[in-house]
Amino acid sequence: MDWKTYRRALQRFTGFFSFFQKQPVVETGEPNRDPGEPAGDDGLTAFAEQLLAEREGLTAETLKRLEETLRLEIQEKLELEKNRLLRLMEEAIKKKEEECAEKLAEYRREIEEKHKARLANLRFRLQLPDLSVEEKERIQEEIRAEEQRITEEIKAKTGEVQAELAAFTKQQQATVEEMLEKYRRRLWREGRAWLRKEAERLGRDF
Numbered sequence: 001m002d003w004k005t006y007r008r009a010l011q012r013f014t015g016f017f018s019f020f021q022k023q024p025v026v027e028t029g030e031p032n033r034d035p036g037e038p039a040g041d042d043g044l045t046a047f048a049e050q051l052l053a054e055r056e057g058l059t060a061e062t063l064k065r066l067e068e069t070l071r072l073e074i075q076e077k078l079e080l081e082k083n084r085l086l087r088l089m090e091e092a093i094k095k096k097e098e099e100c101a102e103k104l105a106e107y108r109r110e111i112e113e114k115h116k117a118r119l120a121n122l123r124f125r126l127q128l129p130d131l132s133v134e135e136k137e138r139i140q141e142e143i144r145a146e147e148q149r150i151t152e153e154i155k156a157k158t159g160e161v162q163a164e165l166a167a168f169t170k171q172q173q174a175t176v177e178e179m180l181e182k183y184r185r186r187l188w189r190e191g192r193a194w195l196r197k198e199a200e201r202l203g204r205d206f
Contacts, residue, residue: 066198070191081183085176096168100161107157115150119143
């Protein structure tokens with residue numbers, strides 16, 4: 001039975017009883033009944049019970065469908081919000097990567113500038129005439145050691161910058177998860193309130 005059919009039946013049922021309530025009491029000619037024996041009602045009691053059962057069934061089915069609709073709507077909203085937050089996170093991480101790249105390039109320039117004068121001096125000395133083989137080897141070893149120090153300092157700074165970027169990325173991911181969870185709880189809180197109102201409205205409609 002659908003909503004319209006049910007309501008029409010309920011109206012007929014209510015009108016049927018209203019009709020009898022307005023009529024004067026008349027002798028029915030019904031035989032005397034023993035105490036406790038139910039009066040014949042031509043199936044009205046069964047009809048009322050059927051209507052009540054169908055009403056409860058329709059209400060439960062409607063609420064079930066509303067809850068499923070709400071669940072799907074919340075899932076859709078969560079997916080949209082997740083995509084939005086992920087886009088913002090990716091933009092923030094990309095910006096941070098650019099900042100880290102600039103910072104690392106600046107570190108590299110500073111490190112190379114710090115060692116530039118000593119390297120230039122060593123390379124100049126290496127070009128002097130009349131150097132012994134031992135002297136050339138010693139200068140070359142100093143140049144290699146200086147270049148190694150530059151490499152190690154750049155590597156250390158690179159590690160620091162990468163760690164900074166990794167921490168930032170992790171923090172962004174945690175923020176997205178936290179915001180999504182808060183949004184999910186808010187949607188369900190509002191959704192449950194809406195379902196309660198719908199349940200009350202359905203009860204009044206009947």
